[in-house]
Amino acid sequence: MATRVNPKLIDDLERYGAQDVSKCYHCGNCSAVCPFSQGTRIFPRRSMRHLQLGLEKRLEGDLEPWLCYYCGECSEDCPREAEPGETMMSLRRWLTSRYDFTGISRLFYLSWKAELGAILLVALLAAIGFLLLGFLHGNIGVYDGPGAFLPSHIVHWFDWSMAVVLVILLGINCARMWWFTLGREGRDAGFHVPLREYLTRAYLLPFHFATQARYARCERKRPWVVHLALMLSYVTMLVLIMFFLGFMQAGPGIDWRVHAFGYAAALGLVVTTAYAMWGRAKRTEMRYKHSHESDWIFLILLFVVAGTGVLQHILHRADLDVAANVVYVMHLMGVVPMLVLEVPFGKWAHMAYRPLAMYFADLQPRAVPSRSRAETARRAAAS
Ligand code: SF4
Numbered sequence: 001m002a003t004r005v006n007p008k009l010i011d012d013l014e015r016y017g018a019q020d021v022s023k024c025y026h027c028g029n030c031s032a033v034c035p036f037s038q039g040t041r042i043f044p045r046r047s048m049r050h051l052q053l054g055l056e057k058r059l060e061g062d063l064e065p066w067l068c069y070y071c072g073e074c075s076e077d078c079p080r081e082a083e084p085g086e087t088m089m090s091l092r093r094w095l096t097s098r099y100d101f102t103g104i105s106r107l108f109y110l111s112w113k114a115e116l117g118a119i120l121l122v123a124l125l126a127a128i129g130f131l132l133l134g135f136l137h138g139n140i141g142v143y144d145g146p147g148a149f150l151p152s153h154i155v156h157w158f159d160w161s162m163a164v165v166l167v168i169l170l171g172i173n174c175a176r177m178w179w180f181t182l183g184r185e186g187r188d189a190g191f192h193v194p195l196r197e198y199l200t201r202a203y204l205l206p207f208h209f210a211t212q213a214r215y216a217r218c219e220r221k222r223p224w225v226v227h228l229a230l231m232l233s234y235v236t237m238l239v240l241i242m243f244f245l246g247f248m249q250a251g252p253g254i255d256w257r258v259h260a261f262g263y264a265a266a267l268g269l270v271v272t273t274a275y276a277m278w279g280r281a282k283r284t285e286m287r288y289k290h291s292h293e294s295d296w297i298f299l300i301l302l303f304v305v306a307g308t309g310v311l312q313h314i315l316h317r318a319d320l321d322v323a324a325n326v327v328y329v330m331h332l333m334g335v336v337p338m339l340v341l342e343v344p345f346g347k348w349a350h351m352a353y354r355p356l357a358m359y360f361a362d363l364q365p366r367a368v369p370s371r372s373r374a375e376t377a378r379r380a381a382a383s
């Protein structure tokens with residue numbers, strides 16, 4: 001099959017945040033220092049090369065950008081200041097928009113105004129919906145129980161509806177990721193991964209999701225600890241909201257069986273997002289040297305959601321139910337766009353793509369010749 005090149009690929013990547021790809025002269029320093037570059041996976045130099053050659057399809061089926069954790073070591077050691085670490089980050093944004101069948105990811109990554117506008121619009125619609133619900137069916141002076149302004153069973157139902165939409169959208173995009181990396185690539189090369197390999201290696205998905213064990217191989221451990229704390233805090237809060245919302249919302253007494261987890265998760269979210277925002281503002285580390293607008297939107301939205309969640313909880317415990325309900329509506333104005341826009345189309349999507357990439361990268365060498373290809377070869381040999 002002929003290889004098509006896109007001479008404007010670097011220009012396109014620069015719109016996703018890549019800096020100086022053209023400066024690279026392929027010395028290989030970056031791949032030598034990268035803690036994850038080994039065996040047949042030589043990056044980021046190879047990605048720089050493919051970009052310079054405009055090999056769009058090749059990059060589309062590439063898993064290597066997802067194997068990079070942006071420790072920044074390659075950028076620090078690049079003699080040409082070609083910023084290979086930032087290039088890998090930009091490739092992850094670019095790949096996210098390629099996997100997304102709706103085109104929304106691309107729109108958001110290329111226009112922060114569109115992303116912000118969509119978030120504000122969805123937040124406004126959420127506010128109108130929840131205020132209507134509250135004023136039609138409840139009392140703003142009641143936070144919990146009969147007559148509550150926002151009854152937990154209705155909010156719970158709404159959460160699950162959003163979760164279903166999210167899983168469908170993200171599921172389709174994950175299927176496209178598989179098609180680009182294992183499906184189409186494998187078919188074109190005449191290989192496929194047997195089903196038993198998918199099944200026997202499936203444990204890698206939850207393993208990489210929960211531990212981010214590869215990240216721990218970076219020389220500096222703090223970024224791994226912060227990233228892991230952020231992810232575990234987020235997942236803990238998600239589990240509490242999806243399965244224990246009634247307990248979380250009940251009060252004003254504290255139910256330590258669930259609230260202890262809630263406090264730990266809230267603390268983790270507030271501290272880690274504040275730390276990341278501080279680092280980006282001060283540009284203290286190489287990985288924070290360049291911030292794409294989507295990085296800021298992601299962090300600010302998460303900080304607002306975590307902060308309003310904590311505040312409404314405190315107000316309810318202080319018996320200030322009117323204020324607690326007002327802050328609760330503000331909290332939901334952040335939660336809804338985060339779940340229906342940011343998780344499937346924005347930076348959050350990497351929570352699904354990265355562990356999938358680890359899993360697929362492990363499966364790729366286990367591919368075997370497709371039956372049709374093997375049969376053709378056997379017949380050709382016999383004739
Ligand atoms: S990105 Fe820099 S370190 Fe890596 S191959 Fe190119 S010039 Fe060398």
Ligand code: SF4
Binds near residue numbers: 030044067
């Ligand atoms: S940023 Fe770190 S993990 Fe990513 S390619 Fe560079 S050295 Fe490797």
